[in-house]
Amino acid sequence: VATAVVAGKAVRALARLRGGGSAFPGLVAERIAPGILSQALADVPRGIVVVSGTNGKTTTTKMLVALLRAHGRDVFTNPTGSNFTRGVLSEMLPHLPVSGRLAVDTVVVELDEAHAMRFIAEVPPTHSLLLNVARDQLDRFAEIDHTADLLARLGAASTEGVVANADDPFVARAAGEVGVPVRWFGLDESIADRLPELTEHDSRFDDALAAHEPGPGDARLRPRDERVFDIVFEDLVVGPVTLHQRGLAAMINATAAATTARMLLGDAFDAATAATALAEVRPPFGRGEVVEVEGQPLELVLVKNPAGFGVALNTYGSTPVATMIAINDNDADGRDVSWLYDVSFASLRERGVSFTSGIRAYDIALRLHYDDVATDRVVPDLDAALDAFVAAHPDEPKRVFCTYTAMMALRRTLAARYGLAHFGEEVRT
Amino acid sequence: VTSTTVLEPAGPSKGTLTLVHLYPREMSIYGDRGNTQALASRIRRHGYTAEVVLHDPGDELRTDAHLFMGGGGQDSGQARVEDDLEAIGPTLRSMAADGVPMLVICGMYQLFGNSFHTVTGQVLPGLGILDVTTHGNDKRMIGPVCIETEYGRVVGYENHSGSTVLGPGQRAFGTVLSGHGNNGEDATEGARSHHVIGTYLHGPLLPANPMVSDALIAPAAERATGRPFEPEVLADPLADEARGRQVRRLVGSRR
Numbered sequence: 001v002a003t004a005v006v007a008g009k010a011v012r013a014l015a016r017l018r019g020g021g022s023a024f025p026g027l028v029a030e031r032i033a034p035g036i037l038s039q040a041l042a043d044v045p046r047g048i049v050v051v052s053g054t055n056g057k058t059t060t061t062k063m064l065v066a067l068l069r070a071h072g073r074d075v076f077t078n079p080t081g082s083n084f085t086r087g088v089l090s091e092m093l094p095h096l097p098v099s100g101r102l103a104v105d106t107v108v109v110e111l112d113e114a115h116a117m118r119f120i121a122e123v124p125p126t127h128s129l130l131l132n133v134a135r136d137q138l139d140r141f142a143e144i145d146h147t148a149d150l151l152a153r154l155g156a157a158s159t160e161g162v163v164a165n166a167d168d169p170f171v172a173r174a175a176g177e178v179g180v181p182v183r184w185f186g187l188d189e190s191i192a193d194r195l196p197e198l199t200e201h202d203s204r205f206d207d208a209l210a211a212h213e214p215g216p217g218d219a220r221l222r223p224r225d226e227r228v229f230d231i232v233f234e235d236l237v238v239g240p241v242t243l244h245q246r247g248l249a250a251m252i253n254a255t256a257a258a259t260t261a262r263m264l265l266g267d268a269f270d271a272a273t274a275a276t277a278l279a280e281v282r283p284p285f286g287r288g289e290v291v292e293v294e295g296q297p298l299e300l301v302l303v304k305n306p307a308g309f310g311v312a313l314n315t316y317g318s319t320p321v322a323t324m325i326a327i328n329d330n331d332a333d334g335r336d337v338s339w340l341y342d343v344s345f346a347s348l349r350e351r352g353v354s355f356t357s358g359i360r361a362y363d364i365a366l367r368l369h370y371d372d373v374a375t376d377r378v379v380p381d382l383d384a385a386l387d388a389f390v391a392a393h394p395d396e397p398k399r400v401f402c403t404y405t406a407m408m409a410l411r412r413t414l415a416a417r418y419g420l421a422h423f424g425e426e427v428r429t
Numbered sequence: 430v431t432s433t434t435v436l437e438p439a440g441p442s443k444g445t446l447t448l449v450h451l452y453p454r455e456m457s458i459y460g461d462r463g464n465t466q467a468l469a470s471r472i473r474r475h476g477y478t479a480e481v482v483l484h485d486p487g488d489e490l491r492t493d494a495h496l497f498m499g500g501g502g503q504d505s506g507q508a509r510v511e512d513d514l515e516a517i518g519p520t521l522r523s524m525a526a527d528g529v530p531m532l533v534i535c536g537m538y539q540l541f542g543n544s545f546h547t548v549t550g551q552v553l554p555g556l557g558i559l560d561v562t563t564h565g566n567d568k569r570m571i572g573p574v575c576i577e578t579e580y581g582r583v584v585g586y587e588n589h590s591g592s593t594v595l596g597p598g599q600r601a602f603g604t605v606l607s608g609h610g611n612n613g614e615d616a617t618e619g620a621r622s623h624h625v626i627g628t629y630l631h632g633p634l635l636p637a638n639p640m641v642s643d644a645l646i647a648p649a650a651e652r653a654t655g656r657p658f659e660p661e662v663l664a665d666p667l668a669d670e671a672r673g674r675q676v677r678r679l680v681g682s683r684r
Contacts (some may be wrong), residue, residue, distance in 0.1 A: 135458070144458075145505055335573065336586045338631050341463030362671035366636055369667055370466050378667070380674075 037089055038122045039100050046073065046105040047264050048123060050116055052154055053131025053171070054147070055308045056253045057110040058284045059245065060131060063257035065108050070277035071265055076104040088119070106264070113150035120157040128158040129260045131253075132198075133170035134307035135339065148174060163260045166212040167195055184212055185259040187252070188222040188232065198249060198311060217263060221255040223248070231258045231274075238274045245283040247315030254278050291414050293390055298398045298414070302407050304334065306342035312401060313347050320351040322393035325368075326358040326382060326406035333403035337363055345371040352376065354392060357385035358406045382409050432483040438473045444654035445478040446646070449491050451499035452510045453483045456537055459588070461500025463633035464532065468498065471635075471642045475661050477650060486513035490520055494529070495649040497521070501535025501589075501631060514540060518556045525558045529652065530624035530645040534634065538619065538627035539563045539591050559620040559627045560596030561611075574608030574630055575679040576618045580640040582606070584675040585630025593629075595620055602628045607679035624648045637672045639665050 041048055051061045065077045078091045088109050096102060111119050119125075133148045152174035155162045164175030166186035175182050187195060214220055216234055223229040229251045230239030238258050243250050258278070262269040283289050290297045299321075303309040329335050337360050345368055352374040356365045361380040368375050376392075379385035389398065402410060435445075450457075450465045465481060472479040482491050486509060502510070525531055533541045542561035545553040555563075569590045576583050583603060593611040595601060601611070602619025610618035611629070619628030624645070628634065635642045647658040 145503055336459070336588065336631075338460035338463070338586060338633055341460030341466070341633050341636075342457075360671075362667055362674060363637065366667040366671050367463075370463065370470060370636060378670075 035122070036100060037119075040089075040092055040096055040102045041107060041123050043101045044076075044104060044107050047127055047160075048107045048125045049109070049127045049129060049260065049264070050119060050125040050154060050158075051108065051110045051129045051131070051260075052113055052116045052151060053129075053165075054113075054134040054305060055311070056131050056249060056256075057112070059250060060129065060253040060257050061108055061110040062284055063254055063278060063281050064129070064260050066277045066281045067257055067261035067274055068106055068108065068264065070273050071261070071268055071270065073106045073265075074104045075106045075108055076102055077108045078110060113147050113154070116154045117150055120154060125154075125158050126160040127162065127260065127264065128154050129163045129256060130155055130165060130171045130175055131256060132165055132168045132307075134305055135342075144170070152177060161263050163256065163263055165256065166214075166218070167198070172212065181217075181263075183259050183263050184214065184218040185252070185255045186212065186214075186220060188220040191221070191223060194248060198252060198307075217259070219255050219259040219262070221251050223251060229254075231255050233262070236271045238271045238278070241275050241278050243278065244281065247311065249311045249315065250283075291418055293398070293414070293418055294394060296393075296395065296397055298390070298400065300407055300411065300414075301399060301401045302404065303401050304403060306339050309340075309343040309401070313343070313345070320348075321397045321399050322389070323348060323351065323353050324355040324357060324385065324389045324398070324400045325353055325364050326385070326400060326402040326410065327356070327360040327364045328358045328403050328406040328409075329360050330405045332405050340364060340367045341370075345373050348373045355379055355385045355389045357382050358403065361385075382406060383413050386410055386413060432485075434481045436469055436473055436479040436481065438476045438478060440476060442478040443476045443659055444650065444656075445480055446472050446496060446649050446653045447480045447482060447491060447494045448472070448496045448498065448649075449482045449484050449494040451484050451497060451537065452486065452502070452506075452513075453500075454485065455506035455509045456502035457500045458503055458506065459501050459535065459586075459631035460633045461498070461534055461631060464500065464534070464635045465498050467633070467635035467639070468496065468642055468645065471639060471663075472646055472649075474663055475646065475650070476659070477646075477653070486510055488513075490517045492520060492524070494524075495653045496645060497524075497529065497531040497533075499531070499533045499537035499541075501537065503536075507536055507540070514556070522556055522558055525623055525625050528623055528648060530648045531558075531626070532634070532641075532645055533559075533625070533627045534631055535587075535589055535629050538629065539593065541625070541627050542593065542620075543596070545591065558625055559622055560599040561593050561620050561627065562596070563591040563593040566590045566592045570609035570613055570629075572608055573675065573679055574610065574618065575606045575676055576603030576608070576610065576630070577606055578603035578641075580638075580644055582672070582676050582680075583630065583634070583638045583641060584672050584679070585628075585632040585634050585638070587629040587631075589629050593620075602626055637668050637675070639663070639668050 051057050065075050068075050078088045130151050135144050148170035155174050155178045158180055161180050162175050162178050162182045164182055164184055165171040166184040220232045222232050228240045228242050230237050258274055289300050301312050303312055329337055349372055353368055354376050356375050356378050361378050365375040365378045448468055469479040469481050539545050540555050541558045542555040542563055543557050544555050544562055546564045548565040571588045574585050574587050595617055600621045601617035602621050605616045605618050650658040
């Protein structure tokens with residue numbers, strides 16, 4: 001194992017010098033010592049949490065880690081958003097003593113459903129947080145029913161507890177069948193009518209769910225207005241909270257994180273500490289991250305599936321700004337771009353879209369055309385489009401909706417030109 | 430109650446084409462609503478009125494329809510439409526034989542065939558509108574596709590585990606230039622009989638391939654008006670560029 005750890009560390013250092021490759025060092029370590037992950041996590045005493053689901057993993061994981069750290073926990077996580085088993089291992093390597101055992105008390109990792117299966121095959125998590133099931137990159141997971149089944153298996157593999165989304169029929173069904181205690185999070189009755197903003201509603205019309213009565217340890221999201229909200233437990237309230245990140249989706253993520261933190265911390269959970277910790281969480285890259293460009297804010301918004309794009313358009317629709325949309329179809333983006341036709345772009349109609357870009361720049365312009373949204377210019381080259389976009393709107397805020405690899409490329413360019421924090425690092429405040 | 434939307438052309442209407450989207454909620458997993466949107470938009474641009482009907486399970490079938498569209502679904506979606514499809518099947522079959530244009534994608538393409546044989550050996554009968562037979566498969570055929578058709582090169586994306594074989598004499602929709610097609614072996618993609626097109630291509634199919642839309646709209650317009658199709662000359666620069674770029678990516682400049 002020591003050899004694997006050292007080899008992995010060396011590859012990681014090399015990969016950093018080359019400026020990339022977040023999963024490769026993990027692959028090297030795994031090849032040399034196949035059981036390295038389970039061994040590294042063997043002595044973690046106070047919980048191994050897997051966060052999974054289609055949308056909101058990165059944001060929720062970040063919030064959960066912040067909550068646990070604010071309560072004094074020593075937490076390891078995979079903050080780069082490389083939500084793959086090898087990415088977890090790669091991230092772990094610099095923290096790993098040559099003994100191969102990670103010296104932290106709690107581990108929180110975000111894993112997509114497929115990689116969660118590989119993780120649980122090696123390491124049984126104590127807890128899992130099941131966020132939601134929406135159609136995402138079907139070319140990888142094939143079908144939404146299959147995805148739901150993977151989440152159910154993650155819940156069933158958890159040894160101490162499961163936290164589940166009460167408003168998601170797939171998740172509710174998955175969590176309903178586990179043998180360990182389940183805590184539920186969801187929307188307060190008062191805003192139940194806003195559920196469609198968070199879910200891909202039409203595809204599950206007949207999965208109407210019996211209302212889930214909140215019990216001890218369950219939490220409900222109760223917004224006060226568009227920015228301020230409370231997380232309401234039976235016996236205490238976390239709030240009022242104002243997040244850096246806007247929108248209902250971020251609020252429900254915070255509710256999920258608080259529910260999980262409380263399940264892990266038990267009586268040690270403190271509402272005031274939790275509210276402060278949530279308010280301080282910076283948006284992860286590409287999730288409403290704002291870059292100062294020529295004196296004006298430019299916001300990068302990652303889009304990867306119909307539910308997420310719909311939520312993003314709902315979140316920002318009330319404040320129309322200069323807009324660019326960049327769509328790539330590499331493996332990490334999802335190679336199939338059909339899902340763009342399951343998003344309604346009507347909220348962009350009035351202002352129009354300034355630029356489309358990426359490998360599928362013409363396809364997204366064509367899609368927008370069918371929703372009567374005008375596109376000023378189509379420029380497939382991302383850097384050229386970014387430059388022209390910035391130049392065309394010198395005096396106003398800008399927003400770029402982009403798929404994963406388009407975002408990574410744009411972020412690299414923005415970092416080089418405007419001094420953005422490096423990939424995976426916190427934006428300095 | 431059946432959901433119906435009427436979309437008028439910009440100028441005077443040359444007639445009304447009724448377009449039925451079969452099971453839009455259960456069988457539209459790959460953006461197939463985009464096909465209906467593309468057809469309706471194009472019908473209007475050609476100067477006709479588009480009446481778009483969303484047919485849900487249990488609805489009365491519009492037997493006066495001029496054009497049908499049905500998409501792909503996952504297994505649970507197919508299970509929910511089975512009974513209704515069995516009920517309207519004979520009517521669809523006679524309308525297809527009578528020349529009503531239909532576009533069926535992926536799951537609905539399989540259901541329009543003779544039968545589907547599951548991995549476990551179960552045989553599920555189809556509507557028999559297209560002479561094709563599909564066998565369930567452990568291997569999924571996934572990826573971008575480019576095919577040669579009588580309408581020119583068509584691009585799309587396939588994602589299916591069923592392996593489909595054409596019956597003797599059954600015409601294919603196209604010949605595979607890049608991708609898997611019906612079964613990954615005989616270079617055929619989809620099937621065509623009368624004015625019915627079955628295919629695995631989504632993307633969705635029609636927005637980037639407007640010539641296929643026109644091939645469906647022409648017979649629909651003739652049925653609706655009793656006159657030959659009177660098309661407008663339409664420019665589709667975005668669709669042409671989107672398609673052209675995919676063709677170049679997938680087959681380059683060869684052939």
